[in-house]
Amino acid sequence: QSALTQPASVSGSPGQSITISCTGTSSDVGYYNLVSWYQQHPGKAPKLMIYEVTRRPSGVSNRFSGSKSGNTASLTISGLQPEDEGDYFCCSYTTNREVMFGGGTKVTVL
Amino acid sequence: EVQLVESGGGLVQPGRSLRLSCAASGFTFDNNAMHWVRQAPGEGLEWVSGITWNSAGITYADSVKGRFTISRDNAKKSLYLQMNSLRPEDTALYYCAKDMGGDDIWDAFNIWGQGTMVTVSS
Numbered sequence: 001q002s003a004l005t006q007p008a009s010v011s012g013s014p015g016q017s018i019t020i021s022c023t024g025t026s027s028d029v030g031y032y033n034l035v036s037w038y039q040q041h042p043g044k045a046p047k048l049m050i051y052e053v054t055r056r057p058s059g060v061s062n063r064f065s066g067s068k069s070g071n072t073a074s075l076t077i078s079g080l081q082p083e084d085e086g087d088y089f090c091c092s093y094t095t096n097r098e099v100m101f102g103g104g105t106k107v108t109v110l
Numbered sequence: 111e112v113q114l115v116e117s118g119g120g121l122v123q124p125g126r127s128l129r130l131s132c133a134a135s136g137f138t139f140d141n142n143a144m145h146w147v148r149q150a151p152g153e154g155l156e157w158v159s160g161i162t163w164n165s166a167g168i169t170y171a172d173s174v175k176g177r178f179t180i181s182r183d184n185a186k187k188s189l190y191l192q193m194n195s196l197r198p199e200d201t202a203l204y205y206c207a208k209d210m211g212g213d214d215i216w217d218a219f220n221i222w223g224q225g226t227m228v229t230v231s232s
Binding site: 003032034036038040045046047048051052057087089091093097098099100101102103104 | 145147154155156157160169170171172205210214215216217218219220222223224225
């Protein structure tokens with residue numbers, strides 16, 4: 001199976017909103033509401049930002065939100081801040097009882 | 111403090127074996143499924159394997175199926191990954207991660223360790 005498809009990079013100015021897409025298939029993103037998003041800063045472990053498509057773990061800023069339409073999930077970061085720079089990975093459970101990650105998106109705050 | 115600490119990584123020759131360990135603390139280990147996720151240098155995340163809270167459900171990525179074995183010891187609050195027939199393409203930082211659920215419908219990974227590096231090279 002191929003990785004979920006994400007844009008390689010997305011950028012925005014402080015205060016703006018950006019959206020990262022994550023395209024899968026009817027066997028993963030489109031089948032289950034088990035899409036999650038992770039933020040990773042250089043040299044650090046990934047951090048869970050969104051789970052089950054739209055849910056936010058305790059302690060994660062409400063500037064982060066998730067959604068899904070068909071086989072594509074999205075992560076939106078509102079009010080972009082410098083500390084939001086980093087790599088973002090989407091993830092989905094699949095009908096093969098596996099987990100699939102996206103290739104990752106580098107977010108740059110201009 | 112909720113914590114996962116991996117160990118056992120190192121430099122190993124192709125074809126040899128290595129066993130990774132992950133020690134959990136700060137949460138009820140036997141409530142949750144656990145996973146191994148790896149990241150090759152400069153690359154993205156790749157899920158390796160998952161195991162349910164009671165070890166009844168186990169799945170692997172195709173890239174490691176038949177070579178890697180995941181296991182856990184709830185009494186010791188530990189997760190393991192036995193890696194056999196290692197290949198250069200297995201070179202990566204291996205993370206241990208806690209699933210938000212306990213069964214084999216793998217959910218999200220809400221706790222991660224800092225990883226242990228495995229380098230496969232002659």
